[in-house]
Amino acid sequence: MIQSNSPPKTDSATAEPGGPVARVAALASDYPTLALTGILAILVLVTGLVEPNYLSISGARNTLLQAAPLGILAGAQTILMLTGGIDLSVTMVATGSAYVAANQSSEGAAVAILLGIVVGLVVGSANGVGVAVFRVNPLIMTLAMSGILLGLFTAWAQTILQGSTQMGPFIKLIGGGSFLGNRIPYSVVVWALIAVGLIWLLKRTGWGRLLYAIGDNEIAVRLAGVRVWQVRITAYIVAGVLGSISGILLGGRTGAVDLQLANAFLLPSVAAAVIGGTSIFGGVGGYTGTILGALILSVLNSMLTFLNVGQAIQQVVYGTIVLALAWGYAGLTRRA
Amino acid sequence: MSESQPLLATVKVAKSYGPVVALREVEFAVRRGEVHALLGANGAGKSTLVKILAGVHTADAGTVHVDGRAMQFHDPVDAMAVGIATVFQDPALIPDLTVRQNLQLSEIKDSAFTHWLEWFDLQALDLDALVRDLPLETLRVVDLARALARDPQVLLLDEITAALTADQAERVFALLTDWRKQGRAAVLITHRLAEVRRICDRATILRDGRNVALFEPNSAATVANGSVTGTMQDVDEHELVEAMLGADVGELEKSDAPEQTSQRQSDSPTSSQEIAFAVQGLNSGDAVREISFELHRGEILGLVALEGQGQERLFSLLSGDRQPSDGEILVDGGQRRWRAPYDAVGDGVVLIPGDRLLTLLPNLSVRQNLVVPLFSRIRQWLRIPADERQRVMNAIDRLSIDTRAASQVRRLSGGNQQKVAIGRWLVAGFRTLLCFDPTRGIDVQTKREIYALLRELAASGAAILLYTSELAEIPLVCDRVLIMHDGRIVDEQNAALATEASLLTAAHGLEVPA
Numbered sequence: 143m144i145q146s147n148s149p150p151k152t153d154s155a156t157a158e159p160g161g162p163v164a165r166v167a168a169l170a171s172d173y174p175t176l177a178l179t180g181i182l183a184i185l186v187l188v189t190g191l192v193e194p195n196y197l198s199i200s201g202a203r204n205t206l207l208q209a210a211p212l213g214i215l216a217g218a219q220t221i222l223m224l225t226g227g228i229d230l231s232v233t234m235v236a237t238g239s240a241y242v243a244a245n246q247s248s249e250g251a252a253v254a255i256l257l258g259i260v261v262g263l264v265v266g267s268a269n270g271v272g273v274a275v276f277r278v279n280p281l282i283m284t285l286a287m288s289g290i291l292l293g294l295f296t297a298w299a300q301t302i303l304q305g306s307t308q309m310g311p312f313i314k315l316i317g318g319g320s321f322l323g324n325r326i327p328y329s330v331v332v333w334a335l336i337a338v339g340l341i342w343l344l345k346r347t348g349w350g351r352l353l354y355a356i357g358d359n360e361i362a363v364r365l366a367g368v369r370v371w372q373v374r375i376t377a378y379i380v381a382g383v384l385g386s387i388s389g390i391l392l393g394g395r396t397g398a399v400d401l402q403l404a405n406a407f408l409l410p411s412v413a414a415a416v417i418g419g420t421s422i423f424g425g426v427g428g429y430t431g432t433i434l435g436a437l438i439l440s441v442l443n444s445m446l447t448f449l450n451v452g453q454a455i456q457q458v459v460y461g462t463i464v465l466a467l468a469w470g471y472a473g474l475t476r477r478a
Numbered sequence: 479m480s481e482s483q484p485l486l487a488t489v490k491v492a493k494s495y496g497p498v499v500a501l502r503e504v505e506f507a508v509r510r511g512e513v514h515a516l517l518g519a520n521g522a523g524k525s526t527l528v529k530i531l532a533g534v535h536t537a538d539a540g541t542v543h544v545d546g547r548a549m550q551f552h553d554p555v556d557a558m559a560v561g562i563a564t565v566f567q568d569p570a571l572i573p574d575l576t577v578r579q580n581l582q583l584s585e586i587k588d589s590a591f592t593h594w595l596e597w598f599d600l601q602a603l604d605l606d607a608l609v610r611d612l613p614l615e616t617l618r619v620v621d622l623a624r625a626l627a628r629d630p631q632v633l634l635l636d637e638i639t640a641a642l643t644a645d646q647a648e649r650v651f652a653l654l655t656d657w658r659k660q661g662r663a664a665v666l667i668t669h670r671l672a673e674v675r676r677i678c679d680r681a682t683i684l685r686d687g688r689n690v691a692l693f694e695p696n697s698a699a700t701v702a703n704g705s706v707t708g709t710m711q712d713v714d715e716h717e718l719v720e721a722m723l724g725a726d727v728g729e730l731e732k733s734d735a736p737e738q739t740s741q742r743q744s745d746s747p748t749s750s751q752e753i754a755f756a757v758q759g760l761n762s763g764d765a766v767r768e769i770s771f772e773l774h775r776g777e778i779l780g781l782v783a784l785e786g787q788g789q790e791r792l793f794s795l796l797s798g799d800r801q802p803s804d805g806e807i808l809v810d811g812g813q814r815r816w817r818a819p820y821d822a823v824g825d826g827v828v829l830i831p832g833d834r835l836l837t838l839l840p841n842l843s844v845r846q847n848l849v850v851p852l853f854s855r856i857r858q859w860l861r862i863p864a865d866e867r868q869r870v871m872n873a874i875d876r877l878s879i880d881t882r883a884a885s886q887v888r889r890l891s892g893g894n895q896q897k898v899a900i901g902r903w904l905v906a907g908f909r910t911l912l913c914f915d916p917t918r919g920i921d922v923q924t925k926r927e928i929y930a931l932l933r934e935l936a937a938s939g940a941a942i943l944l945y946t947s948e949l950a951e952i953p954l955v956c957d958r959v960l961i962m963h964d965g966r967i968v969d970e971q972n973a974a975l976a977t978e979a980s981l982l983t984a985a986h987g988l989e990v991p992a
Contacts, residue, residue: 348849
């Protein structure tokens with residue numbers, strides 16, 4: 143994705159002669175973004191076949207409303223996966239931030255949002271220090287953090303966070319409302335701003351360069367005179383803040399918060415990044431692919447809802463398709 | 479088998495790693511009842527030969543004979559099956575298993591193994607200890623005891639005494655004496671020539687992948703008598719060193735030498751009196767002991783050492799990667815306490831490591847590799863310098879890096895990868911360059927380019943410390959040269975006057991004749 147504007151010359155393009163299937167595969171491996179866009183288009187059309195009303199402005203709006211919080215969470219995973227890390231506590235951060243924002247709704251939107259984001263700052267810092275300074279494996283660090291947060295918020299819900307579980311009107315508007323005649327969700331605007339910011343960070347800043355470099359060879363980066371721990375801690379902090387923003391949007395959309403608010407987004411947040419071509423081993427990927435990954439998963443979700451097959455079957459189909467997409471993408475990029 | 483038949487022999491064995499030729503038509507023979515020394519300078523091909531004999535590598539050409547029969551080893555198990563046991567420089571033990579589990583993996587009986595442990599006075603060793611928790615010396619003995627427990631006919635020992643205590647080394651020698659009486663054989667790779675004289679019967683010298691000499695003082699008598707001491711004792715150590723050198727001057731053509739040397743002498747004012755970098759009494763465990771030297775601005779100071787004399791540790795201390803247990807590092811006269819490479823780079827002291835795996839980002843582009851040091855400070859994080867592209871292009875031009883495979887550095891040739899490793903410091907700038915064996919295993923053309931670049935950098939005021947395993951090239955590149963042996967600086971020579979003979983002699987810890 144880093145070099146996506148100039149397609150790499152691959153062996154597959156020349157080695158495999160003939161057949162249209164082979165040529166499509168070769169094209170897809172040269173232009174991964176194009177392949178993802180194709181998959182997205184096909185999914186939208188199939189969903190349109192299942193439910194003709196889906197191919198409308200309101201259908202698009204609903205998909206985007208779902209995709210925005212997921213895309214932001216997947217942004218957190220993308221940043222960390224580029225460094226070879228991951229954040230399994232990001233959905234608990236989202237839930238906790240939403241909980242705090244709802245609790246503080248009486249103080250006004252600005253205070254509620256800021257205090258919500260503080261949750262992400264604090265948890266992200268703790269994760270970062272654990273991973274970068276104390277060298278705890280990121281899976282263990284963030285999984286344990288997730289458990290700790292669930293415990294803390296469960297206890298606090300009865301004590302210091304007792305009170306409102308309803309979001310204030312402004313957050314509800316941002317999370318669930320739309321403008322231009324109910325066409326464009328505000329949350330999508332927030333997502334777009336974050337997307338521009340993330341793509342700028344990854345492609346146009348030294349910090350972005352270092353994220354890729356650390357994911358590829360941490361020792362080399364250290365010997366080049368970089369304090370690797372500084373980069374890692376800031377990456378976890380940024381991920382935490384993204385988790386908070388996502389949670390507040392999600393809470394605004396549902397209106398009321400509970401401790402299961404963002405639970406269901408953990409697998410999709412990682413899957414969107416993986417489908418988008420970011421390697422879980424670090425050094426390879428980017429946010430453009432993740433955006434497409436988040437959109438694909440949201441359309442898929444709508445499709446399964448319209449198919450009306452029941453929750454259990456939905457889960458199985460969803461998991462299978464995520465697996466197939468991730469495997470297929472890995473296969474494509476390996477050929478390159 | 480007849481007595482005249484060698485127990486283990488190679489016929490015209492050749493081996494290349496990509497473009498690098500490690501062995502060319504090596505003839506090597508070990509008789510029953512002898513301890514055979516395998517000698518040579520760094521990179522002469524000793525380890526490669528041992529790996530072929532041990533079945534780790536397969537030869538590209540030629541054959542290995544055991545008891546006169548041509549063998550085809552596919553893996554180390556094949557070699558073990560015909561009675562060849564090897565103790566490598568790095569113990570072949572799995573760190574996360576216990577000693578006992580390692581033994582079970584290699585199907586060694588505990589009783590045979592503990593017998594040999596007792597021989598080395600290690601009966602107190604806890605077999606249930608994790609390998610990673612044991613010190614290196616112990617592991618070498620464990621590895622040796624394991625090899626002996628296989629009851630082999632031939633024992634290949636790669637630098638076995640380097641990590642042992644004097645007492646344990648004595649026991650190895652006693653063992654080899656017994657070994658000889660039983661009509662078995664041992665091959666000893668070592669840099670310690672005193673040991674060769676003491677216990678070996680014959681010595682084969684490798685140079686540039688060829689067997690260039692065989693020392694066999696009155697061999698017939700030895701085998702017949704089964705004498706207790708080796709027969710190499712009458713050989714002069716200097717003779718051995720000379721044999722390791724051979725006649726040629728190395729891969730850079732001889733005709734270049736006088737021209738470049740004279741050119742350099744006319745440049746000699748590049749080395750100023752200003753001391754850019756100095757260390758005083760640097761210590762780190764047993765690897766680095768009491769090292770002191772001064773590095774002037776505009777100077778290229780060479781460092782020569784045989785393998786494993788503490789040079790890696792010294793470079794990691796000088797680059798801030800490790801902290802010395804004792805001693806001072808001074809930059810421009812001021813004392814520095816570095817906690818990480820970050821601090822050293824901040825003082826303009828930068829490292830080009832020997833292992834390219836330590837310096838490259840294999841899956842990223844040349845550009846991304848070159849720019850990493852530009853962002854080492856937090857204040858540099860939120861932007862990219864406007865001239866980043868220009869600086870990268872300048873470095874690529876100056877080093878003439880072949881950018882046809884620039885999207886992933888791992889696809890570049892070794893020489894181009896090394897240029898990228900150097901290039902990052904051209905992009906970022908530096909004052910003192912620590913350069914560890916930058917020309918190892920790369921082609922002659924690239925070598926010349928790298929040396930020319932180092933001279934240019936020195937001429938423009940950089941101070942350069944250059945460790946190299948290519949002795950022939952010291953007079954072409956360096957101003958002065960330090961020789962390191964067993965963790966200490968044992969000699970300093972004027973590089974223009976240094977010869978391979980004088981360097982290699984000093985590197986063996988011997989007196990250089992005036």
